[in-house]
Every structure is written in C-alpha cells, then in structure tokens.
Amino acid sequence: MATITATLGPMMMGVSVSKSPNMGRLSLKTSNTCSEIGSVASQLSGLKISTAHFQITAPLPISAPLRRALQPVARRVCPLTGKKSNKANLVSHSNHRTIKRQFVNLQYKRIWWEAGKRFVKLRLSTKAIKTIEKNGLDAVAKKAGVDLRKK
Numbered sequence: 001m002a003t004i005t006a007t008l009g010p011m012m013m014g015v016s017v018s019k020s021p022n023m024g025r026l027s028l029k030t031s032n033t034c035s036e037i038g039s040v041a042s043q044l045s046g047l048k049i050s051t052a053h054f055q056i057t058a059p060l061p062i063s064a065p066l067r068r069a070l071q072p073v074a075r076r077v078c079p080l081t082g083k084k085s086n087k088a089n090l091v092s093h094s095n096h097r098t099i100k101r102q103f104v105n106l107q108y109k110r111i112w113w114e115a116g117k118r119f120v121k122l123r124l125s126t127k128a129i130k131t132i133e134k135n136g137l138d139a140v141a142k143k144a145g146v147d148l149r150k151k
Helices: 037-043 126-135 137-144
Strands: 014-019 026-031 086-091 097-102 106-113 118-125
Touching (some): 106 126, 118 126, 126 137
Antiparallel strands (some): 106 118
16 A cells, blocks of 8 residues: 655645556645545545644634623722612603613722822712712721722
C-alpha cells in the first residue's frame, strides 16, 4: 500500500490521482470541479491516505454575528436608600391608560469621607443627600450596608 501525503489549504474542491509510468510515484492534482470526487473515491480504494498533514480549520458559526461587548449600565436605584422607579398610569381625557415610569431623582455627588480622608463619588437620590447631611456619610453607609472602600 502506498501512503499519499498532501498539504492542502482550508478548501479542498476535487482531487485527482494519476500514476506515473514507473508505478513508484503518485501525483496529486486539485481541480475546481466537484464531478471528479466520485472518480477519486474509486481510484483511491485500497490506498491508505495519511491525514496528518491536512490543515483543518474550524468554521465560524453562522448564527453568531460579530457584536461589540456590552457596556455595563448603571441601574436607576439609589445605593443608600434603595429607592427605585415607580410604575404609574397616564390617564387621558378619554380615560385611556398608558403605563409610564417615574424615575428616582439620582444625582452624581462627590462627598468627603472623613474616615477615608478622601472624596467618594456616588450616584445618590436627593433624599439620600439630605439624609447624609443630617446623619453623616459613615452612619448612612453602615445602615445601608454599603462599603465605601471599594469606590
């Protein structure tokens, strides 16, 4: 038995085998027509084909289009008070009700953290800002279970 080794690219259309007159060599020729594949199978019967040199590339899945990575979106929830949006109805003159959202009044605020000796930037509701002014940042953060060292 003869061993045929060939290095082909990622696409293999059709392969034809021809024997030389001295019967010692086999030559591989690639063709662009797929009609020769049946005849190649019959010509190669009884020959051992080594696939160690074939380059096999995994095809990309068609169902997964290329997308950019999703960016994290800040939730509209106050971390200190837990306030979040409310569902409400817009009622027209004809009494047709449309659902709308009433969002929390969130503000980005830099607040001096005395224990950490630095400013902490937080996204707080206006109610939380008033509570911090009254009770202090450490007391409100401790009650809410927020760790200010992470931020």
